[in-house]
Amino acid sequence: MSWRKEQRRAERGYHHGNLKEALLQAALGLIAEKGAAGFTFADAARMAGVSAAAPYRHFRDRDELLSSIAQRGFEQFEARLTAAWDDGRPDTVTAFERVGRAYLAFAREEPAFYNAMFESGLPVDANPALQAASERAFNIIRAAAERLAALAPPGTPRPPAMMMALHIWSMAHGVASLFSRGDAARRKLPMSPDELLEAEVLIYLRGLGFPTDRRAPAKGAEPPPVPPEASSGSSVPPGGTPGGPWGKPK
Amino acid sequence: MSWRKEQRRAERGYHHGNLKEALLQAALGLIAEKGAAGFTFADAARMAGVSAAAPYRHFRDRDELLSSIAQRGFEQFEARLTAAWDDGRPDTVTAFERVGRAYLAFAREEPAFYNAMFESGLPVDANPALQAASERAFNIIRAAAERLAALAPPGTPRPPAMMMALHIWSMAHGVASLFSRGDAARRKLPMSPDELLEAEVLIYLRGLGFPTDRRAPAKGAEPPPVPPEASSGSSVPPGGTPGGPWGKPK
DNA sequence: CAGCTCATGTGAACGGCTTTTACATGAGCC
DNA sequence: GGCTCATGTAAAAGCCGTTCACATGAGCTG
Structure with missing residues (x-):
């Protein structure tokens, strides 16, 4: 042409x-x-x-270029989160953690996008398109939280999915901002940012009463896999999951 | 003179x-x-x-002015966290949450300092004095986590204090960055940032096996969000603390 | 008090950036 | 071939950061 x-x-x-x-x-x-x-x-x-x-x-001006980049960033972000979530396969908890890792991976692998999206000082909600894109990305986390909330073990109060989503988002964002990028990433940590976030989320989910020892539901649709051994009463048996959700600090 | x-x-x-x-x-x-x-x-x-x-x-240049401000910011930040921690009085969990609120309060009430410290793009670890000041502030959280870790109920594996500190820091920072400042603060939330963080921390602590039912704040200083009837034994009794650490979503 | 000195402030100037304006170019279409 | 309009250019205004030679005067020294 x-x-x-x-x-x-x-x-x-x-x-x-x-x-x-x-x-x-x-x-x-x-x-x-x-x-x-x-x-x-x-x-x-x-x-x-x-x-x-x-x-x-x-x-129109420099800011509009920046906004365009942030916009694209949110779109790619959404795509990656969507792929990571994979509609909750193979099981909700596993998929959920994959989303967390995808969050960190995006921050690490796409510093320019991440910067434009979260660190450029752009007035996100001044731009409707941008805000919508951001909303769509967050909605992935929200949807995942919804599915997770539905798994609340019987007898446990079901946590508000929105709250869970906001919690998870803040954890992922906090870890990404503080430890997973730029200079701060150099801070000497006892574990990698990925491990840090994974442990954080697992502990949090445990606090909500979810069973967090991964099992492999080969192909079953999600709903059933509430653990076969959950009979003992407490969903957080003292000493269960020996060592806790964190690995041995190397 | x-x-x-x-x-x-x-x-x-x-x-x-x-x-x-x-x-x-x-x-x-x-x-x-x-x-x-x-x-x-x-x-x-x-x-x-x-x-x-x-x-x-x-x-020397514009950046040095910015660094000076960030430096002061970290010092004031440390002072406020120290005051909030108050050496763990009246009890460790209460004081711990007060630190969380102090984190958010600082972000909200001192936007200029917060901005210079965390959002200005300053290479923090390029400036030893700045890094040291940042370290000192973090050490308050670290010390608090240490005390908290020591409270691990018998039978529960004691979590690494450093990990706990990093987790708490990331939660506070995530909530502050996403919801407690600037435009993003306008995002419509089901609860205030303070409540959001408090619930997040409580759930997390529960996940570690800590008892999180606040015990009597001497005289009504604390609006106890959890009614005083949660005493059944296990720190995470199925169905215990009805409603969970989060209030009813209004 | 005279005078010296040095920290502190000034004005001018350089180069770079953002943004606007009038003008140039040429790709696509009749 | 000629028109037209999107797209690019050059020039200029105004702002910033930064530097440099120079001005001022506070405080010491004698």
Whole structure:
């Protein structure tokens, strides 16, 4: 169609042909490298081989570029959480923890997105599209929490799923912010961020009365797998799961 | 001594007399208002009634001003956590939760400090003094966790205090970051951030096997969210603490 | 009190960034 | 071939951070 120029040489031709995308990519690289604060509109333009004014044909201002990136970030985030959740397979608790790990993995592997989404100081709820995207991502956690809440052992009060979701989110976000990125990640920890979060979530779920020793429901649909041994009364038998949900601190 | 000029009129006289402090205060106000990213060295100078170059007599550059503020922030943070912990009085669990609330209160009441400390993108561990201050603040949580861990009921494996401290920190930080500040605070929640964190911590402690029914706060200082009828024995009796550590969602 | 000195503040200047404006280019369409 | 409009450019205004030579005056020294 119209890309021939661009395919021959990226910076040739008066018209770039794909500038918007090029700017987004450039910005992504710059943010990963220097943080959203250090990222410069002019730098992105330069990197795309275009004058400093050109980006204004595609973004109202610097903030809109940042918002676009955050938006994409939330979409990818949602996709990854969705994949991790995998509709609760093979069992709800396992899938739930996979979601937690996916949260950390995203923060670690997509620092630019994460930065734009959570650390750029963008007024998220000033932008409806952005807020909606953020909401959709959170809804994955919410849905998972809902499924988990439904598993509450008989006799145990069923916790509000919304509350659980907010709790889990705050744990994942706290661990990611404090230990899983940037300089703070260098803080010497007794365990990896992943292990830290996993233990945290397991202990929390135990506190809600959920059985947290993983078992393998080969193919059964979820509902039944309430443990066969839950007869002893307390769902948190003293000394059960010897060593607790945390591994031996190496 | 030398303040006479300054006392007569803040901006009179060739020499300000107290510029460093004035700049810190100005910056604090600006950061509270526009965030660390929006804060401008020149603006602070203007606000102090001084030329744009003057601040360089007191701070190597803009980042050093920011670091100074973060440093002070960590010190005040430590002081507030220390006061909240109050050496574990009247009982460890109560004091522990007071620390959690103090964390949120600090984030809410000192947005400028919080911003400089956690959201400014400062390379915390590039600055030894800053890192040390941050460490000291964390040590309050660590010490509290230590005391809590020592309370592990007999028969229960004693959790590593360091892990507990990191967990609690991540919860408090997650809640503060996501729900207790700025725009995100507007997200409609089923409960206040304080209640959210309190429930989260209580559930977590329950998951560790701790008894979490508060015992009598001397004289109604504490609104006991859990009615005093939970005494059946197991720390997590099935159906015990009816309603769980969370209040009824209003 | 005279005079010296040094910390502290000023003004001007440099380069960089953001954003706007008037103008240039050329891709797609008749 | 010629029009038109999206897309790019250059130039300029205004702001910032930072540096440098220079100004001021507070406090010491004699």
